Amino acid sequence: MDSHTVAAQTAETGHIEHTHDHPPFLRHHFESVAQQRESATFGMWLFLLTEIMFFGGLFCAYLIYRNWYYPAFVAGSHSLHIWAGTTNTTVLIISSFTMAMGVHAAETRMRKSLVTWCILTIVLGCAFLGIKAYEWHDEWVEHHVPGLNFSPATFMHGTESYPDDKLPLDMAEKTQVYFSLYFAMTGMHALHMIIGVSLLTLLTIRASKGKYTEGHVAPVENFGLYWHFVDIVWIFLFPLLYLISRHQ
Amino acid sequence: MAQANEHQHHKKFEPSEPTHHEEHIVSPTVYLLIGTALLVLTATTTAVSYLDLGNFNAVVALAIACTKMTLVVLFFMHVKYSSKLTKLTVAAGFFTFIVLIMMTMTDYISRAWGRW
Numbered sequence: 001m002d003s004h005t006v007a008a009q010t011a012e013t014g015h016i017e018h019t020h021d022h023p024p025f026l027r028h029h030f031e032s033v034a035q036q037r038e039s040a041t042f043g044m045w046l047f048l049l050t051e052i053m054f055f056g057g058l059f060c061a062y063l064i065y066r067n068w069y070y071p072a073f074v075a076g077s078h079s080l081h082i083w084a085g086t087t088n089t090t091v092l093i094i095s096s097f098t099m100a101m102g103v104h105a106a107e108t109r110m111r112k113s114l115v116t117w118c119i120l121t122i123v124l125g126c127a128f129l130g131i132k133a134y135e136w137h138d139e140w141v142e143h144h145v146p147g148l149n150f151s152p153a154t155f156m157h158g159t160e161s162y163p164d165d166k167l168p169l170d171m172a173e174k175t176q177v178y179f180s181l182y183f184a185m186t187g188m189h190a191l192h193m194i195i196g197v198s199l200l201t202l203l204t205i206r207a208s209k210g211k212y213t214e215g216h217v218a219p220v221e222n223f224g225l226y227w228h229f230v231d232i233v234w235i236f237l238f239p240l241l242y243l244i245s246r247h248q
Numbered sequence: 249m250a251q252a253n254e255h256q257h258h259k260k261f262e263p264s265e266p267t268h269h270e271e272h273i274v275s276p277t278v279y280l281l282i283g284t285a286l287l288v289l290t291a292t293t294t295a296v297s298y299l300d301l302g303n304f305n306a307v308v309a310l311a312i313a314c315t316k317m318t319l320v321v322l323f324f325m326h327v328k329y330s331s332k333l334t335k336l337t338v339a340a341g342f343f344t345f346i347v348l349i350m351m352t353m354t355d356y357i358s359r360a361w362g363r364w
Contacts, residue, residue, distance in 0.1 A: 034271060038331055045334060049341035056345050060352055086294045093290060097283035100274075100324045107273045221326075228324045235316045239309035243297035247305060 025216040044222040069174040076178030077245035085242035095124035096231040106220040118204040146176040272329035
């Protein structure tokens with residue numbers, strides 16, 4: 001910024017103190033980096049609250065329909081692989097830890113470790129998506145995808161692990177409600193993961209060039225908030241979809 | 249020169265007024281402890297799902313999920329160390345969310361009483 005612009009700005013805002021040197025990432029309508037960072041965090045939380053309402057609506061629908069078509073939801077849940085759900089929960093929690101460490105690296109201005117933690121988070125995020133894709137493929141093979149290749153057959157004659165899952169045809173058809181919500185919720189969650197991995201790739205490239213470790217922590221910190229939020233959604237999806245119906 | 253600049257930044261851009269929130273850097277030890285606690289809780293919730301507790305399977309699973317969420321929000325998402333503005337925003341959001349869920353559920357269970 002040349003002195004002319006600064007002079008014009010000073011005349012406009014009356015903020016004499018803005019004529020001194022400042023970090024290039026500090027916007028002029030903020031008093032300090034700390035204030036700018038706090039505002040960004042505030043905005044990020046407002047966005048995350050809208051996300052909570054969005055996923056909350058899906059959870060609410062799940063709760064009501066599970067009550068409504070209880071035997072269908074129990075049988076649907078029995079068809080999921082508990083090992084896959086547990087592994088994915090573990091992978092996602094570790095990725096939240098690596099992301100938290102990434103934020104720490106940005107705060108303590110360590111470029112290399114920031115890049116390393118971000119890459120680890122990307123790898124774990126992709127591992128999660130890989131396992132999820134494997135599960136979806138399995139559901140496709142089993143004819144559990146409503147609207148595409150659904151067949152109630154597996155829920156009418158019992159399975160190997162649950163020989164008593166013999167639902168009458170009308171209730172067996174209602175497992176489609178379970179799988180519709182299952183695909184909607186895990187699908188929206190996976191979409192958030194894909195967006196997260198893409199954004200984090202961009203952040204990592206910029207971080208490798210020295211950004212975010214020069215005091216401008218906000219982008220990494222707010223991405224961390226997003227990533228942890230996506231983790232929280234899965235923390236609730238896991239017991240609701242995989243666990244609570246094992247013995248019903 | 250670079251150092252002099254650094255010093256100048258330090259002097260002029262650190263929050264000087266008490267209205268500004270002092271940023272707290274959470275230590276890696278805390279992250280490691282919370283991460284371990286989350287993994288232990290994941291193992292617990294999976295193990296408990298193999299026991300037949302009747303209706304309490306859902307209660308225990310959701311209680312563990314809420315505990316995990318609280319740990320993530322407070323420590324990984326730094327809310328424990330955040331400004332009052334952030335704390336109030338998060339609290340107000342969760343409160344509104346719970347009110348909406350409660351009202352929906354109250355409506356649902358009271359429409360066809362006993363036929364849930």
